[in-house]
Amino acid sequence: MNTRHKLLTTLTALEQSLLQAEVRxxxxxxxxxIDESFVEFGSSGRMFRKSEILCRPPNLPLLEFVPADFKLRELIPxxxxxxxHLRTVNPVSGEISNSLRNSIWRRSGHHWKLVFQQGLPMAA
Known part of the structure; x- marks a missing residue:
């Protein structure tokens, strides 16, 4: 497995883990x-910092996340x-939303940490 493919596999797994209810x-x-300097601009238009992510209650009802079409761009080593793309389904209301997610990951020692994320609403 080449280095780029290995990095794509690693970061895809990390992105997917952040969508799991147990991790959230x-x-x-x-x-x-999540890195200490983390900032997120959600598809709702709200901004979140790491401290807010760590203390917020899990989404109730638990939302179902369906990610697809992962792409990697190495900015610098x-x-x-x-x-x-992320499809979010509310299993109670049946409401479905779609967003384009962009994340920046930074290597910290032997691990990768999320430093930035932005969600942009998309039409279905």
């Missing part, structure tokens, strides 16, 4: 994945951008 509800797991 676990402040320790989130703390290990140790800094990478991931983009993907």
């Amino acid at each position: 509800a676990n402040a320790l797991a989130l703390d290990q994945l 140790g800094l990478a951008q991931m983009s993907f």
